[in-house]
Amino acid sequence: MKVLVFGGGGREHALVWKLRQSPRVSKVYCAPGNGGIMDEAECLPADLRSLQSMVALAEELRPDLTVVGPELPLTLGIVDELQRRKIPVFGPTKRAAQLESSKSFAKAFLQRHHIPTPHYAICTSMDEVQKALSHFSTPIVVKADGLAAGKGVVITKSKDEASGVCAEMLSGKMLGPAGSKLVLEEFLKGDELSFLVLSDGERVVPLVAAQDHKRINDGDMGPNTGGMGAFSTAAMLDDKMRDWLVNHIARPVIGGMKQEGLEYRGILYCGLMMTARGPMVLEFNCRFGDPETQPVMMRMESDLIEALEASVEGRVSDGDFRWSQDASACVVMSSGGYPGTFEAGKWISGLEQAGKVEGVKVFHAGTTRHDGRYFTSGGRVLGATARGQDLQTAVDRAYAAVEKIGFEGAHYRKDIGARALKNT
Ligand code: AMP
Ligand code: GLY
Numbered sequence: 001m002k003v004l005v006f007g008g009g010g011r012e013h014a015l016v017w018k019l020r021q022s023p024r025v026s027k028v029y030c031a032p033g034n035g036g037i038m039d040e041a042e043c044l045p046a047d048l049r050s051l052q053s054m055v056a057l058a059e060e061l062r063p064d065l066t067v068v069g070p071e072l073p074l075t076l077g078i079v080d081e082l083q084r085r086k087i088p089v090f091g092p093t094k095r096a097a098q099l100e101s102s103k104s105f106a107k108a109f110l111q112r113h114h115i116p117t118p119h120y121a122i123c124t125s126m127d128e129v130q131k132a133l134s135h136f137s138t139p140i141v142v143k144a145d146g147l148a149a150g151k152g153v154v155i156t157k158s159k160d161e162a163s164g165v166c167a168e169m170l171s172g173k174m175l176g177p178a179g180s181k182l183v184l185e186e187f188l189k190g191d192e193l194s195f196l197v198l199s200d201g202e203r204v205v206p207l208v209a210a211q212d213h214k215r216i217n218d219g220d221m222g223p224n225t226g227g228m229g230a231f232s233t234a235a236m237l238d239d240k241m242r243d244w245l246v247n248h249i250a251r252p253v254i255g256g257m258k259q260e261g262l263e264y265r266g267i268l269y270c271g272l273m274m275t276a277r278g279p280m281v282l283e284f285n286c287r288f289g290d291p292e293t294q295p296v297m298m299r300m301e302s303d304l305i306e307a308l309e310a311s312v313e314g315r316v317s318d319g320d321f322r323w324s325q326d327a328s329a330c331v332v333m334s335s336g337g338y339p340g341t342f343e344a345g346k347w348i349s350g351l352e353q354a355g356k357v358e359g360v361k362v363f364h365a366g367t368t369r370h371d372g373r374y375f376t377s378g379g380r381v382l383g384a385t386a387r388g389q390d391l392q393t394a395v396d397r398a399y400a401a402v403e404k405i406g407f408e409g410a411h412y413r414k415d416i417g418a419r420a421l422k423n424t
Contacts, residue, residue, distance in 0.1 A: 002027045003305070004061055006046065006054060006078070007069025008034045010332070010365035010383045011290035014297040015067060015304070016041045017361065022305045031057055035374045036364025036382070048073050055081050058089075065090060067308060071147060074286050075101035079266075090308045091266040092286050096257060099264070099284040103152075103183045104145045106284050113256040115249055117281045118186040118273075129166040132184050133159050141185040144169050146178030150214070150226040151339060155187060188282070190275040191419075193237070194230070194292045197250040197270070198307055200316040201263040204250045205307075208299055208323050209237040210292035211420070216339060218415045225339045226380055229416035231329040232295040233391050236420065245270070245279060253284075265311050294363050294385040295328035295394075329394040330385040331402050331416050335366070336409025338379035346376040346407040354401035359394070360386045362401060376407055391417050391424070 003019055005012050005028065013036050019025050020040055031054070033043030044061075047053040054073055058066055066082055066089040068074055077094035091097075098105045110117040118141075121132035133140070140162040144152035152175055156162040162184070169179030192214075196207045210232040216222040237245075249270055257264040269285035288296075297304070302322040310316045335342035344366070351374060354362050363385055366378015384405065386397035395417045402412055 001025055001064035001305070002029070002061065004058060004063035004066045005030045005041070005069060006048060006066065006073055008032045008037065009069065009290050010363045010380065011288050011293040012069040013037050013363040013365070014294045014385070015069060015288070017363070018297040018300060018304045019067075022303045024303070024305055029061055029063065034364045034377070035367035035369035036362070038369050051076050051078060051081055054078055055085070058082055058087050059085065062087065064088060065305065065308060065312070067091075069287065071097070071100050071285065071287055075147060088312055090312050092264050096262045096264040097286040098262070099253075099257075099268070100286040101147055102145055103143050103283065104181055107183055109256065110281055113252050115252050115281060116278060118188050120183050120185045123166065123182045123184060124170075124180065126163075126167055126170065129163060129182070129184070133162060136184060136186065139187040141187050142166055142169065143183040143185060144175050144179040145181035145183060146175070148175050148178045150224055151175070152178060153224055188273045188275050188280060190273045192282070193272045193274055193279070194289050195237070195245050195249070195270045195272050196289065196292075196296075197246070197268050198311055198316055198320060199254045199264055199266065199268055200311045200314045201258060201265045202254065202314070203316040204246060204254050205316055205318055205320050206242055206246055206250065207321060208232050208234070208296060210289065210296050211236065212289065212292055213413060213416055216411075218413050223339055225334070227289070227291045228332045228334065228413045229330055229383070230289070230292045230295050231327065231391060231394065231417040231420065232292070232299055233327040233420070234325050235424070245272070249279065249281060291330045291332055291383050294330040294383045298328040298361070298385055298387045299324045299326060324387070326387050326389055327391040327394045328385065328387045329391065329398045329417050330363070330383040331398045331412055332365070332380050332383045333402060333405060333410050333412045334380050335376055335378070336411055338411070342379055343409065344375070344377045346409065348374045348376060348381070348405065348407045350404040350406055354384060354404040357386070357397055357401045357404070359388055359397045360384060360401045362405070381407065381410070391421055395421070
């Protein structure tokens with residue numbers, strides 16, 4: 001079968017890599033793809049901000065399945081458009097994707113369905129902000145309602161700071177219309193967990209869990225990013241907790257969405273904080289995580305295409321996934337300056353040697369390929385991802401690969417998985 005993947009990041013490289021392992025997949029297209037995906041799939045141009053551009057490509061290729069990587073096409077309604085044209089597509093509809101595209105929708109939904117989430121207030125003016133702030137103690141989390149590519153959440157240490165960030169977001173200067181509505185939220189302490197399930201609108205099957213590292217610098221310092229590294233182990237989520245999360249979070253969400261006439265098919269990504277009060281939902285994403293997908297695909301032993309088709313065809317079942325007991329880890333290398341401004345076009349050396357490290361696959365994100373050489377083209381450039389019999393082995397292998405790769409201004413965190421390793 002022919003598969004079309006929309007996207008061009010590390011997540012899409014990992015999805016393409018995994019899809020190609022399926023004996024049922026004969027051809028993979030990726031739009032727009034990146035320098036590394038070009039080696040494994042036919043890359044074609046598409047503007048992911050334009051439904052028209054994506055629909056035209058899907059109409060031309062008529063794939064047997066379309067897989068949408070990033071949130072923007074989903075929230076624009078690519079699934080609705082392709083369904084209308086009878087082109088099989090994996091993912092939620094535009095209305096279902098509101099769980100990610102509007103944080104105020106997600107918070108109100110969680111409250112309506114009694115699913116644990118931190119206390120919050122929704123504000124659209126500075127008057128409302130000032131009133132709401134009196135009900136919070138510091139630190140206070142300020143979130144833009146709309147999509148902000150990982151940059152819409154600021155943890156503020158004082159009410160003055162919170163008020164300043166709110167004013168900037170509401171003015172539209174910081175994030176444009178995404179900041180015209182805000183969610184103020186209670187700050188929670190704990191370990192974060194990316195808990196993903198596959199759903200067909202009714203049934204729910206969990207994937208193995210992963211942990212992201214959102215901040216730019218070691219020790220969780222500096223601004224939030226799209227994610228600087230991730231790991232996945234069998235030990236991070238025991239059966240009892242997994243069942244609790246399925247029964248108290250994933251099933252109530254999927255059931256609640258159906259009840260509200262918003263059937264949710266695809267991957268539901270629950271961003272959780274494991275607190276002393278129990279697990280709480282910080283956010284939903286309507287798609288696979290990036291960089292979590294890179295280590296998660298490395299542990300998947302079953303055929304990805306079968307699981308995606310089960311969701312599209314309404315027959316998700318427990319047998320859809322088989323997983324390795326191995327651990328895996330991904331270390332992201334980013335351009336100097338990211339998540340702020342950065343320069344592109346830097347030559348990347350050492351990729352071939354890095355790819356030869358045992359258990360390693362280097363997934364590309366912001367890269368381009370010219371005459372067999374690779375250059376940086378984005379903030380997150382690539383993710384050295386490794387599998388090993390335990391987390392230490394996987395982490396060591398990923399860093400061994402990172403050390404062979406170089407480009408001007410390269411930045412990476414040195415502590416991916418370190419907290420989990422210290423606690424074992
Ligand atoms: P979100 O996009 O809502 O997941 O927020 C991005 C990141 O901000 C999360 O992954 C957390 O690291 C942090 N964050 C969000 N909400 C909270 C909260 N209520 N308490 C502590 N940290 C938070
Ligand atoms: N790694 C977080 C995300 O994909 O949104």
